[in-house]
Amino acid sequence: MVVLLVLPHILYTPSILNSLSFSTQVSSPLKAAASHSLSDIEPLPSGSEAHWEVVERILFIYAKLNPGIAYVQGMNEIVGPIYYTFATNPNGAWREHAEADTFFCFTNLMAEIRDNFIKSLDDSQCGITAKMERVYSTLKEEDEELYLRLQEQNIKPQFFAFRWLTLLLSQEFVLPDVIRIWDSLFADENRFDFLLKVSCAMLILIRDQLLEGDFTVNMRLLQDYPLSDGDVLPILKKAKELQDSK
Template sequence: MAYKARLKEFDDCLQGDVIDLKTLKKLCFNGIPDTAGFRPLCWKLLLGYLPPERESWKDTLEKNRRLYKNFIDDLVVLPGTEDANGDNNFLDHPLSCNPDSRWQTFFKDNEVLLQIDKDVRRLCPDISFFQQPTEYPCHDIVSSKEIKRLHTRVQRSVLKCANVERKGLGITKITLLLKKAPEDYEPMAEGQEAHWEVVERILFLYAKLNPGQGYVQGMNEIVGPIYYAFACDPDLTFREHAEADCFFCFTNLMSEIRDFFIKTLDSTDCGINNMMTRLSMQLRKSDLDIWLRFQQLELRPEYYSFRWLTLLLSQEFPLPDVLRIWDTLFSDENRFDFLIYICCAMIVVLRDKLIRGDFPSNLKLLQSFPPTEIQKILPKSFELFLQNS
């Protein structure tokens, strides 16, 4: 009955003409039900993609989805084709030094794409979702001969080697072997796209639209859970546009945590160093014995918590647990303050092992966090939060 009552609370909140965001955040803070498509809708509201006024949703969605299609048309530059104005640029060539050369743009884009392609092929390897075909491949890619899928622009390295066998003065036998660079995810056949290819395009467009920051390794771990939630939406009208909606939600989220990915801002108040300092201070307040043990071992927060904080714990737990943690992080009134409490709770629940352990064993434990501890972490983080409220 408690679960049904909770579902009703969400349903009542989301059916209003104007969504009460304060009430919604309070509900989501304790976790969003996995059913009825509540999570993707709530995340769109919590990340500021959808406005509270329901009547404006249709216009907002249509405008942004149309804008995203324009991004694909305008920013996926291919040399030797007509530009956005319909002018044929066949006189352009790969060796051109002209700064306006589409070939120059193409080569520069591919430098970024190479890293993105490598990262998205490793996304969430513990589940098969990102290797599966999407129901809604990009129409421009499937139907147009001009716009090719991005992964085809990045050549995977091939190692050629030969085994030579020779017996005395007899015939020499040479066996040629081709060893491809390891790929976790293979591309789909033409006409299909795997989910990782969709994520690749989202990250590529984000990098193009944010040249001051570009793509930084780890962004794939931020966009992955958002795309997964949207692409699994039971509401087909939303699921069809998971790519565009994910792009804008990811962009909004990155606007809040982008400083974590900019090295020159590490030491500022909004940088990652300040977050790690806050974590150390909270640990000292929550469990002085562990903090003293870490001081004794010179086990500094940057050795284990940099990835926790930068990637919002997306690599520390299985995807279902990450979704649950992000329900709370996205609904935090002081965005990502609660992340400090979760990280502190991760340390406190392992206190016995950490007190006894030496530097190598403790560092290994923290860098490869036991995923089974998630059932203890969230209650403990709420406890720490209440103690400091």
């Protein structure tokens, strides 16, 4: 059986995966990762490919076309919400193209955030370390008391902001909230500066708990963010205030 892949000029057959030594390095972790990121989507009709197979293929082809990055753990958390949005579109004609549309959007998004996934760039000006430090520098400007408290407890931004920034908060909230945050994020011309403001807003909105808590309590808060009233709108509102104050 031959299946037309997300790229119209590439055909996928089982023998392709088997014949590529690269596939043994990539396809196994992709199966687990792709399956993990799509638990909220209803199963496809009998006889259709599983959603995780579609996402696995998207990630595999991306890795093949971008060997400098290949597949890095966490990419499934980026592609998952994109695929979910297309695959659950009430318009059947749009749903038919969910795989191709997801691949296109994922590739364009990765073109903007790829530096986060390249380890050799971690300590460069464009790397993830500099971005994490900017979260703390922004916090220092907006709430020095909270900043000093986290510094006093030796809570480094790497302990929580790495995941926040690299995965665009996709692991911090339930999927509908992630999509709501991404909607605001991608609509902003300076979207990744806005992501830093969102991260800072998240800290400020739980400042009372962070000021009262010890290291253990605060690490738990930052790694399992307590969403007040199950609503991300206060976070986005605060982030917009921080952005507009500059």
